[in-house]
Amino acid sequence: MCENFGVNPMRKVMFGDGKSRFSTVDGKPIFHFMNTSTFADYTVVDSACVVKLRPEPRLSLKNLTLLSCGVSTGIGGAWNTANVQAGSSVAIFGLGAVGLAVAEGARARGASKIIGVDINPEKFIRAQEMGITDFINPRDEEKPVHEIISEMTEGGVHYSFECTGNLDVLRESFLSTHEGWGLTVMLGIHASPKLLPLHPMEFFNGRRIVGSVFGDFKGKSQLPHLATECIHKDVKLENFITHELPFEEINKAFDLLITGKSLRCLLHL
Structure with missing residues (x-):
């Protein structure tokens, strides 16, 4: 899981070849390949794949990363x-x-x-x-x-x-x-x-x-309800994040996972 709190607006740009590409408002290109966005700062996804969650007092963004899979x-x-x-x-x-x-x-x-x-x-x-x-x-x-x-x-x-x-x-x-x-x-x-x-x-x-x-689970309609249920049914999400490491130590994170010493390791970019 990766945690990235930065959000920059993006824009769609038309090029001479007739194809459109996405970039940030300051012109930096956003690359995406087959909707794979692992460890990416930005990604482009279909609106059907985006779920909006209301902020819950006991669910931090760190815990919410666990609900994607x-x-x-x-x-x-x-x-x-x-x-x-x-x-x-x-x-x-x-x-x-x-x-x-x-x-x-x-x-x-x-x-x-x-x-x-x-x-x-x-x-x-x-x-x-x-x-x-x-x-x-x-x-x-x-x-x-x-x-x-x-x-x-x-x-x-x-x-x-x-x-x-x-x-x-x-x-x-x-x-x-x-x-x-x-x-x-x-x-x-x-x-x-x-x-x-x-x-x-x-x-x-x-x-x-x-x-x-x-x-x-039906992601679009049921994930928001799951986030609420995790509070009301007292599901202890915080117990699943056993380690937090900087992204540079990603190999250590994999070693912890392979040896069974970690459930989920949160990588900070």
Whole structure:
């Protein structure tokens, strides 16, 4: 995430070749390529991609950067896609920013048991602050994770969330839900060309699986409401920004992310 408070007005200029280009009012060109604006001072986007948020007393611009992706995906997965109910049980596979956002969303909805699954034991301390009630490290267990979760929850959880992008983990997540009504929400990005590790007949046990993009939020109409909900439901956005660094230390920021020591690092230009 980048933070840049400077806003300069821009203008559209017509050139002799008949093409228009954008520049700041003082004539400096604004370059944009396929709407990619990472680390850019200025960008040009379609009005449909711009969301206006009213200033909220407890949401700084720093926290609002989290709502463009990542945290919104996890919270939306719990609120919109799964519609987690009070008193229900939840299993979350992968406790990165998205997984912990699921935990925040489930906690805000009143879930009674939120099981976190991750191979990094250091994540449990932070996860407890965000609603995780139980922690499983697959490397410490002899049984498959879904069997352990079944024993902990008398047959399986109501909702499971796969946030790793790993097909083997996806299968464990699916099998950790209760037969008859369990729902698995797939939030991880699966780069592998392999197909789902599920047999069609396994769905006849009543378990379901669904994918979710951006937590099923409609950005234009629902992001302003999400910002307000983050206050009223006491979603702790500030816990997701674990580091802040100058842009010159971007490589350090990536190292923190890769080693699992950072959830989100805010880069200051």
